Amino acid sequence: MSDEPARQPLGAAAEPLLRLVDVRKSFGAVHAMRGVNLTVPAAKVTALVGDNGAGKSVTVKVIAGTHLPDEGQMFWEGRPVRPRTPRESAALGIEVVYQDLALCDNLDVVQNMFLGRETVRRGFLDEDAMERAAMRTLADLRVTTVQSVRLPVAALSGGQRQSVAVAKAVMWNSKLVILDEPTAALGVAQTRQVLGLVRRLAERGLGVLIISHNLTDVFAVADRIAVMRLGMVVSEGPATQTDVQTVVEFMTTGKARAA
Amino acid sequence: MTADAGRAAGPSVPDDAELGGSAVRDDAGGSEPGAPRRVAVAGGANVLPVLIGVAVIAIIFQLLNDRFLSTGNLVNLFVQASVFMLIGMGEVFVLLLGEIDLSLGYVAGIGGVIVTELVQARTGWPWWSAVATALLATGAIGFLQGSLVTRLRLPSFVVTLAGLLGWQGAMIIILGTGGTIPIPNATITGIANGTLPPLGGWALAGAVVAGYAAMTIGGDAKRRATGIAAPRRSTTVLKVLGVAVAAVAIALLTNADRGVGRYTLRGMPYVIPLVFAVLLLWSTVLTRTRFGRYVYAIGGNAEAARRAGIALGWVRTLAFTFAGTTAGVGGIVYASRLRSMSTSFDGGTIVLYVVATAVIGGTSLFGGRGHPLHAVLGGVVIAAIVNGMALLGLSAAIQLIATAIVLLASIFVDVVIRRRGAAG
Numbered sequence: 001m002s003d004e005p006a007r008q009p010l011g012a013a014a015e016p017l018l019r020l021v022d023v024r025k026s027f028g029a030v031h032a033m034r035g036v037n038l039t040v041p042a043a044k045v046t047a048l049v050g051d052n053g054a055g056k057s058v059t060v061k062v063i064a065g066t067h068l069p070d071e072g073q074m075f076w077e078g079r080p081v082r083p084r085t086p087r088e089s090a091a092l093g094i095e096v097v098y099q100d101l102a103l104c105d106n107l108d109v110v111q112n113m114f115l116g117r118e119t120v121r122r123g124f125l126d127e128d129a130m131e132r133a134a135m136r137t138l139a140d141l142r143v144t145t146v147q148s149v150r151l152p153v154a155a156l157s158g159g160q161r162q163s164v165a166v167a168k169a170v171m172w173n174s175k176l177v178i179l180d181e182p183t184a185a186l187g188v189a190q191t192r193q194v195l196g197l198v199r200r201l202a203e204r205g206l207g208v209l210i211i212s213h214n215l216t217d218v219f220a221v222a223d224r225i226a227v228m229r230l231g232m233v234v235s236e237g238p239a240t241q242t243d244v245q246t247v248v249e250f251m252t253t254g255k256a257r258a259a
Numbered sequence: 260m261t262a263d264a265g266r267a268a269g270p271s272v273p274d275d276a277e278l279g280g281s282a283v284r285d286d287a288g289g290s291e292p293g294a295p296r297r298v299a300v301a302g303g304a305n306v307l308p309v310l311i312g313v314a315v316i317a318i319i320f321q322l323l324n325d326r327f328l329s330t331g332n333l334v335n336l337f338v339q340a341s342v343f344m345l346i347g348m349g350e351v352f353v354l355l356l357g358e359i360d361l362s363l364g365y366v367a368g369i370g371g372v373i374v375t376e377l378v379q380a381r382t383g384w385p386w387w388s389a390v391a392t393a394l395l396a397t398g399a400i401g402f403l404q405g406s407l408v409t410r411l412r413l414p415s416f417v418v419t420l421a422g423l424l425g426w427q428g429a430m431i432i433i434l435g436t437g438g439t440i441p442i443p444n445a446t447i448t449g450i451a452n453g454t455l456p457p458l459g460g461w462a463l464a465g466a467v468v469a470g471y472a473a474m475t476i477g478g479d480a481k482r483r484a485t486g487i488a489a490p491r492r493s494t495t496v497l498k499v500l501g502v503a504v505a506a507v508a509i510a511l512l513t514n515a516d517r518g519v520g521r522y523t524l525r526g527m528p529y530v531i532p533l534v535f536a537v538l539l540l541w542s543t544v545l546t547r548t549r550f551g552r553y554v555y556a557i558g559g560n561a562e563a564a565r566r567a568g569i570a571l572g573w574v575r576t577l578a579f580t581f582a583g584t585t586a587g588v589g590g591i592v593y594a595s596r597l598r599s600m601s602t603s604f605d606g607g608t609i610v611l612y613v614v615a616t617a618v619i620g621g622t623s624l625f626g627g628r629g630h631p632l633h634a635v636l637g638g639v640v641i642a643a644i645v646n647g648m649a650l651l652g653l654s655a656a657i658q659l660i661a662t663a664i665v666l667l668a669s670i671f672v673d674v675v676i677r678r679r680g681a682a683g
Contacts, residue, residue, distance in 0.1 A: 087568060102566045104559035106627035107552075115556055116567030124547045131487050148488065 015078035017042040017176055017207040018063065018094075023072030025058055032058040034231035035072070040176060045198060045208040047218040047239070050228030051251050056211050059228070060178055063209075064096045065089035077175075093175035099184060101165040105154035109146060110134040112153055113168040137171050138163075141200055145193065159190025163197055176207040183217050195221045215244050229254045308672065309620055309636045316640065320647035327647055331517035334528065337509075338451055340642030341530040342367075342593045346609065347616035347634030348541055349585030352578040354617055355545075355558045357626020358415035362404060362422025363613060364606025366583050367590030368430045370397045374591050375600040376433060378444035386446040394587045400426065401583020405576035415579075423607060431602050439601035442594060450533065451596035454526030457514040463532055464506040472499045530592055534635065537588060541581070541631040554578055558626030611666065616641045619669040623676070641665070 018040040025033040032055050040046045050056050061067040063074070065083035074081055076092050083089035086096075103112050110127070113134045119126040134149050143163045146156065153161060162182055169177050179198065183191040198221050201208050212218050218225060219239060226236040227250040235242070235250040246256050320327040346367050353360040370393040376382060377389035384392075404422055408415045434440060442448050455463065475495050482489040509531065518524035545551035553574045556564040565571055594600045618624060619640050620633025644665060648658045 086566065098566075100562075102560065102563035104556045104563050104627070106555060106559035111552065111556075115552075115563065116569050118549050118552060120549060125549065125552065128482060128485060128487060132485065135487070150488075 015075070016040060017077060018209075019075040020059070020063075021073045021075070023059075023062060023069045023074065025062060025067060025069050031231055033062065033069070033072075036228070036231070036233055038226055038233050038236065040207050040209050041224070042175065042207045043202055043205045044223040045202045045210060045221050046224045046226060047210050047212060047222035048226050048228060049212060049215065049218055049247060049251065054228040054251070055231040056228055057180070060096060060180060060209075060211060063089065063094060063176075063178065065094075090172070090174075093173060094178065095169035095172065095174040095176070096178040097162075097165045097169050097180065097182065099181045101161055103153045103161060103165060103168075106152055108152050109138075109149040109156075109164050112164060113137070113171055115168075117172065133171070134167075137167050140204075141167055141170070141197055143167060143197065157190060158186050159193045162186065162190075162194045166194075166197055166201070170201060170204075170206065174206065176209065177201055178209045178211070180211045181213065182210065183212065183214060191217065215247060218247075219244065227251055306621065306632070306636055309633075309640060312619070313636075313639055313643065316643045316647065320643065320650065324647070324650050327650055329517075330512060330515045331519075331524075332646065332650070334513055334517055336639075336642050336646045337513075338528050338530055338596060339646055340638040341451070341534050342589050342596070342609070343612055343616045343641050344534050344635045344638035345537060345589030345592060346586045346613045347620075347638055348537055348631040349582035349589070350610075350613050350617045351622050351629050351631050351634050352541075352545075352554065352582045352585070353415070354614075354622050354624060355554050355626060355629045356575055356578055357558045357561075358408065358575070358579075359614070359624070360401075360404070360415065360419045360422075360579065360582055361610050361614075362400075362419040362426055362606075363582060363586040364608070364610030365423055365426035365430060365604075366397050366400050366606075367586040367593060367609065368600075368604045368606045369400065369426050369433075370394065370587030370590030371594030371600045371604070372430050372433050372590075374447060375440050375442050375594050378442060378447055379440070380443060386444050389444075389447070390591060393591060394584050397587030397590070398580050398584040401580040401586075402576060404583070405579025408579065409572040409575045423610065427606060430604065430606075434600065434602050436602075438603075439599050441599040447591070448595050448598045449529065451528065451530050451592050452598070453529050454513070454524075455529065455532070457526050460510050460514050460527035463527065464510040467535070468499070468503045468506050471502045475499060533588075533592070537585065538631050538635055541585070544581075545631065550574060550577065555627060558628070560627075612641050612645070612662065615662070615666040615669055618673055619665070623673050624670060625673075637669075 016039045018038075020036050020038040023033055023036045023038075024031070034055075036055065036059055038048070038059070048056050048059065058067060062069050063083075065086045065088050068082070068084060074083075081092060083092060083094070104115065107115065110131050114130045119129045119133070121129070131149060138146060138149065141163070143160075146160050146163065153164060156164065166177065166179070166182070182194050182198065186194060195217060198208055198210060202223070210218070210222065222239045224237065225239050225242060225247060226233050227247055228234065229251060234254045235247075235256070249256050317328060326332055346363050349363055350360060373393040373396055374386075374389045377384040377392060378386055400422070404415075404418050407413050407418045454460075475498060479489040479492075479495055510527065513527040513531065514525050516523050516525050545554060553564060553569045556567070556569060557571055557574060561571060593604075613634075614624075616637035617629065617634045618637070620630075620635070620637030622629030622633040622637075641662075644661060645658070648661060653661075
């Protein structure tokens, strides 16, 4: 009777924000992605975990347009896409916050948040307009620890810098924010700060893909967990239906140990 | 935040190694409330050290020779300094990128030589077309060197070191074996030797103070009206007062009679408004335009700038071009002051003075921090040392050693500030 269930148009709302289908990417003899299937829904935090060399970074770079996949498909809100540059993926609404944050220490918070996309009026920078917009974004995200948006980023703590980098990413009508090891360099209190910020992004309806080694953080913040091993996603599902032990098993052996 | 968080504490992998690092960062965060006022703007002009330096140097030289602080010598010192200031403002562009331009001394020389040659009787160009040609040529040199640095990815140090040699050669070829060639054009020689009428100097000083006051107070008012934090009123008033004091001091000094005997000489040398105009132009470009913002961004973190979609190559090339043009202005002033150009023009020493000028003023050799104002303030320091030592009749050997010490000291200060910045 119903021989076409999967093909049925589900409507835009039911389509996940981002879906990778059997994406493959090799660098010479190294098969970094060997058929990755991954779903990133809107308004949820999806964690991508895996051991070193599992293919997490390459996956991020394919989504971000830094690498072109060899095979496979990428669906953005249901439409097939193929971003060839970071610019193209940014145009779709994808922003990546890399581990090194890519902030200019000598520029202040506002200048960093608007870098490359400054507001210009009559040929000159409109500092006041940029400052107001930056303050609005930070307030929306409830980033309250930054005392002044006119402080150079060099004067901020690690957590504050991370917050600024995230705020910079969400400022531009982005729909998906990818965070690469956002807590790796942070202390306990600052980690909590940043994880709270990550939750608020999802509450605002953004899709969040967080790459992390730290399973404590992952379980603290993620709605969904995808585990990568040797270039494939070996497990993907709600965080409530798994635990640290199982995730570690998937990371190291690729399967769950029979309980 | 979920119950799993607690259970997961065991297997978390690389965390322990990170804890040491994060403790340091926490400290950085903790010390932050005290820090902000120091560096208000990117390239923040913390000019207090250099002002203290000037005062110390002035006192020392005045004690050794009481003519140092005479009106005539001070005005002469400003004119001397203007060459360093102008070329130095060009160097600031390149230093902000984290690069260096060692050729600017001889690029300035080329500018001076071109003007000198073009206004000779046999060529007979009008002064303005000679100046325009010289600036186009020096800009083109900057563009060429900048292109070599950005397109071929050659180190700026080596490219401009080659420039230091090559442009000296070119300068000697243009001058021929004639040695010294005088400038027969009164407008050109007037740039460094002519003065505004006293009233003109006062009008200019008044206009500068009024303009500055209107801009800062108006800007603050607009910020308050739209609900963003503005600097405290007392800070603004102090800044305006500082500018007013400086302007009045310069006007008083230049309008006092500095003639010898029965011969009276008063009025502001044209180079003072010229230096000010270049300062205004370049600080506007650097702090109020996208291009300027990108110069700072590249100097601060080139990779971040690249990821932000900034065309690094063009920004860098343009900065080198502006540096060349500005050096050309300095070279023309140099030629004007001596009323001639000669093959003994020492662009090598000049460029070292110029780098010292920028660094002493507060511009970093490591990129990302600096302002054209630094070159102006540093120019006063360098010219004071050069002038004071000449006044004392010290040998060239002692002058070289003293300059070396000043250069080292300024770079030491730069490195210490940078280390403190990195630590928090």
